[in-house]
Amino acid sequence: MTATPAPAVRPATVSASLPGWRTPGVIVLAGCLIAMISFGPRSAMGFFTNEMSVDRGWALAVFSLSAAIQNILWGIGQPFAGALADRFGVTRVLVVGAVLYAAGLIWMANAADPFSLHMSAGVLIGFGLAGCSFNLVLAAFGKLLPLSWRPMALGAGSAAGSFGQFLFAPLTVFLKGAIGWEATLMLFGAAMLIVLPLSVVLMTPRAEAPADAPSAAETQTLKAALAEALGHRSYNLLVAGFFVCGFHLAFITIHLPKYLVDHGISNAVGGWVMALIGLFNLAGSLLAGYWSGKVSKPYLLSAIYLARAVLIVGFVLLPLTPLTALAFGAGIGLLWLSTVPPTSGLVLVMFGPRWMAMLFGVVFLSHQVGSFLGVWLAGLLYDSTGSYDVVWWLGVALGLFAALVHLPIQEQPVARATPAST
Template sequence: MTTSTLRFPLWLMVAAGCLIAAINFGPRSAMGFFQLPMITDKGWTRETYSLAMAVQNLMWGVGAVAFGGLADRFGTARVLSLGAVTYSIGLVVMAWAPEPAWLQVGGGILVGLGVAGSAFGIIMASLGRAVPPEKRTMVFGFATAAGSFGQFFFSPLSQGLIERFGWHDALWALAGIIMIIPLLSIPLQGKPAPRAIGAVDQSVGAALSEAFGHRSFVLLFTGFFVCGFQVAFISVHFPAYIRDLGLDAKWGVTALMLIGLFNIAGSLGSGFLGMRVSKRIILALIYFLRAVAFTVFLLVPATPATVVIFSAVIGILWLSTVPPTNGLVAVMFGTRYLAMLGGIVFFSHQIGSFLGVWLGGKLYDLNHSYDPVWWMGVALGLFAAVIHMPIREAAVPRLQGPAPAE
């Protein structure tokens, strides 16, 4: 292990981490519900809102690297609290925003950084240090599933708040809920103990050089871009897409609820499979099946039934990429810089998220259709399935010598 004796029982750490993941991911996954009421009230375009959400995703990626490094240095609880405060302030600024520039600042920059500082990447690094290597992927699955439960819970809650109080007050309410996170972060205090290589702890620069000089890490980094593109596009634009199909708005709520609900099973299943099946095979299969699901959904007539079936299928495949992806980083490099290196891989995910969200709005305004972005998602899914196959699921040479990896 890379840490000393745990300050709190493991079950309490896992429970607190899962609650934080749910509260963090829930409001962020509900941003799609705010698009139409906000732009209608403000007189803005879909591209305006999409750009803010794209910036949010990009800042989430930038913040994942920065906050991951801070958590490795100063401890998990402090970083989670800082992230929650930033997240809450961002939602308040978003609610107040008198013009698009402030929407970019609040809903884009601050919310993105806040989500990064209190997201499951930080939580996974903390939990990954607290459990044996053979159980990490399973625990990562629990944390990811908790985030999915947040999506399931906050989808109807956010829509209900919007309908009852309006989008402005709904954002204020979500900002208040986020401030529960600092209290929940207390059991996750602590930071990784330095792991000596010879007599000297590996530096940040050496860790980065090692990672980017490792072919499998580069392939993993590249493939996670695709996950971000697909997931973020659906999160932000699917409710509007369903309305464009002529279906009632309730099916947008139902769709995101089902995605969150079924991803609980998908994330847990992925986590358990990762202990028994090659993680690269799991990832390749997930991306291939996403491409198939997108294709079928686009080619069949749109009905409430097809929306429900698609949402259930894509829900199983939704964040089930996260446990094996983080598990591979831990296998390759250990847990000393897991938060930082996991954050770097996640940065690729968020570059994809930026493009998926922004292109969704941009191309819709140009073509009055989301179809081009859907087909991009199909092509990228096939690409990701292929590039995950050569990944080597093994520790780097320095962790294979006499010194134990943990």
């Protein structure tokens, strides 16, 4: 089935005004570097669980709660960050987000009590991620790039985040052994400041209605855009399905390293398992970006979630060895952020680029509610039962749910008979 083309809105009102050096290739490169740098430390959080818990004398639930706070605030902050980026430009939001993220990592390294951990790893990093993660990069791509560049650029932006995971997973294991976990976190905090100069490349203009016969999408207010989306059945189904993605990713990111150690798999192997997730997501995200421009995006999403459920069943039932752990990392990596290109692409198809950052931010909020529950419930159930088994099977059930919920989504632009009121 051929995918429905995006609505005929006019991205040229933004892209035509770009300086000559900001070519599509330069924009994609800068956005991918931002996605890689911002996603890397967050993806490596699971490697600090044991050290922080042991050194500080905390239960696993303390670190899990901080990670859960981080995920939910990332989600809550995303629609607001997206709305600000849509209204005032992406660069300002990226700069503030990167500074908050860096401060959170440095404070986390020096957190001496649970409150400090919750405020640093939870609050500051959570809001920092809302302001400088790949979500805003994808929205900038939708605003700045020609239509022909968008499918692959959305896939590349998603893949770049996991390339950060590929780099940071073994790097974290190495640095912890060489300089200690506290210094590793502080080094990561300093690295986040690289986002500041890169964000200039993604500069988008302040939102202003064009003077020459604006379309309904171009004159639509934020309130009207949000009301339109929340009243759209396909958008609400997309929101529900992305909840499951968040549950899977956050649970695996934070708790898989410990799950492997509990079953006799070394930290070194665990580091390569997480690295393989990032490496194989390069291929998975790029393929998803390519195929989302060729086939039905809802059907593609349904297939991805069904494949996740089947893979988790095999991982739980087969004997756990280094080989099966590495195979799981490769398999889940192919499916990791492959949901993002078709999901963000559906938002773009349905509503156009005008309020994409905000509308995708709402979808991402659902993702982060799932992330909160995936991290927090896993820690809670582990402390009470000594096992992650219930969470794995819950992940299977949610994967089947997501596979079904995407099937009725209509991949077509919303009908706008007249321009929205200003």
